[in-house]
Amino acid sequence: SCHAFLLFDGHHGSGAAIYAKSNLLNNVLRAVLPRRDDWLAVLPRSLVAAFVKTDKDLQAAAESSGTTVTFVIIDEWVVTVASVGDSRCILESADGSLYHLSADHRFDSNRDEVERVTAWGSKVGQLNVVGGPEVGPLRCWPGGLCLSRSIGEMYVGECIIPVPHVKQVKLSHAGGRIIIASDGVWDDLTFEMALECSRGYPSDIAANRIVNEAILPRGLRDDTTCIVVDILPPEKLAPSPPTKWQGKTVLNNMFRVDLKNNMFHQKNQMHLLN
Numbered sequence: 001s002c003h004a005f006l007l008f009d010g011h012h013g014s015g016a017a018i019y020a021k022s023n024l025l026n027n028v029l030r031a032v033l034p035r036r037d038d039w040l041a042v043l044p045r046s047l048v049a050a051f052v053k054t055d056k057d058l059q060a061a062a063e064s065s066g067t068t069v070t071f072v073i074i075d076e077w078v079v080t081v082a083s084v085g086d087s088r089c090i091l092e093s094a095d096g097s098l099y100h101l102s103a104d105h106r107f108d109s110n111r112d113e114v115e116r117v118t119a120w121g122s123k124v125g126q127l128n129v130v131g132g133p134e135v136g137p138l139r140c141w142p143g144g145l146c147l148s149r150s151i152g153e154m155y156v157g158e159c160i161i162p163v164p165h166v167k168q169v170k171l172s173h174a175g176g177r178i179i180i181a182s183d184g185v186w187d188d189l190t191f192e193m194a195l196e197c198s199r200g201y202p203s204d205i206a207a208n209r210i211v212n213e214a215i216l217p218r219g220l221r222d223d224t225t226c227i228v229v230d231i232l233p234p235e236k237l238a239p240s241p242p243t244k245w246q247g248k249t250v251l252n253n254m255f256r257v258d259l260k261n262n263m264f265h266q267k268n269q270m271h272l273l274n
């Protein structure tokens with residue numbers, strides 16, 4: 001009895017995102033099911049194994065595109081997240097604590113990944129226009145990918161790896177809210193801005209508000225996908241109208257979905273190709 005939410009943001013084509021959508025979850029289940037009695041304990045290792053297998057199978061199929069992945073599994077009050085790429089996942093608990101459950105694998109944002117890739121012998125730098133200055137984000141050469149971790153991308157060398165960042169947290173029974181979004185959201189909104197514009201709204205409306213807030217300054221320029229998931233306390237089952245928060249303590253007031261039958265909502269169709 002668990003729930004899985006997956007967000008893919010493809011680059012250099014949609015093939016890798018489509019393949020991962022069809023195969024990654026099954027690979028996780030195959031890795032974890034032999035240990036069902038303590039499956040949460042082995043889940044982080046199983047996620048790593050599944051990401052690596054999906055990448056290996058994808059490259060064996062000669063698919064040249066790649067995809068970011070943010071994979072969220074929720075079993076009652078335990079949340080486990082595995083991620084590669086620059087889509088991000090945050091969690092705000094009912095007491096107002098903010099958890100960063102993913103890593104940003106863009107070279108511009110992650111010095112550790114720059115050092116890891118250069119130690120492999122690859123070069124990290126901006127695009128060098130012949131006869132002009134270097135422009136754009138930091139990229140790995142050869143290949144020119146601005147992400148240090150991805151599923152797929154068979155032509156960028158062994159330094160771009162599918163091994164995910166994995167984090168597992170346990171919430172109190174007061175619950176919390178999870179926001180999963182692609183880089184088109186996070187390029188224009190901070191975590192605090194995304195939480196603030198969605199507070200007091202049910203998850204489906206909250207996801208719409210986050211996307212609309214993200215595209216307001218510059219329009220739709222990139223994959224802008226958002227999934228909002230509410231983990232609901234048992235005592236907050238009765239419906240109530242949306243209420244603006246009066247500070248962090250009002251988080252509980254927005255939990256109004258039947259926990260047993262309709263615990264989670266998600267909104268906005270995933271766009272697999274930038």
